[in-house]
Amino acid sequence: MKENYIIICFGQFLFANHGKYGVNNENFLHNWTLGDPMLDQATGITRFEAADPAAGGQRRPFAKAVRAGDFIYISGQVPAEKGEIVAGGIVLQTEKVMENIVGVLKLAGCGLEHVIKVNVWLDDPRDFSSFNGVFEKYFIDHPPARSTVQSALMVDAKVEMDVIAYKPEP
Known part of the structure; x- marks a missing residue:
């Protein structure tokens, strides 16, 4: 008899049937993060890594990327390193941000040549x-x-970008 699990992941319920997803209850969240x-x-949806911890090590409740069919959705990337916004101007x-996007695309087996749509938020339109x-x-x-x-962003962030990529599954 298979056991059913309800796993709480960053405040969201994920229903898993032990064996069906090839995971066990103890290692599920650990391996994903x-x-x-x-x-x-x-x-048929694949989620790639939990988002990097925010300042102070606080977990953030979303994946870095999600593949749904042939489309890969990259979560919004800010100019952060180790949970902190990097100091500096818009350039x-x-x-x-582009370095972060390239890294997340790589997790999903993609490159910039697969990007079909970019959404950009600038803190200051003069930038x-x-x-x-x-x-x-890059493009x-x-x-x-x-x-x-233009949109007010996180403290000290001047730009945020998310992307959608297209790469047919083999």
């Missing part, structure tokens, strides 16, 4: 031109669709 992709075979912060200078460097060969808006 360490980088092992979590495939829900019932839905330095945009470079850090638009400088931001574009960095953005162009010159494979320009995605993009939306850019």
Whole structure:
């Protein structure tokens, strides 16, 4: 007889049938936060790593990336390193955001050439031109669709970006 588990993960309920998901109750959350992709075979959705801890080591309640079919959704990336916003202007912060995005895409087996849509939030619209200078460097060969808006961001963050990538599963 198979046992059913209800696992509380960052305030969300995940229902798992022991054996069906290839996980056990003790290692499920531990493995996922360490980088092992979590495939829900019932839905075909794969979640890649829990988001890095925020300042003070506080867990954040979302995945870095989620694959649903042939689409990969990358959570919003800010210019953070070890939970702290890096100091600097829009150019330095945009470079850090792009570095973070490239790293998360790699977790999902993708690269920038797979990105089809980018959403950008700028804290100050006067940074638009400088931001574009960095953005162009990364996407010159494979320009995605993009939306850019002004929005108040986390303290000291000047830019946040999320992306959608497309890469058919083998």
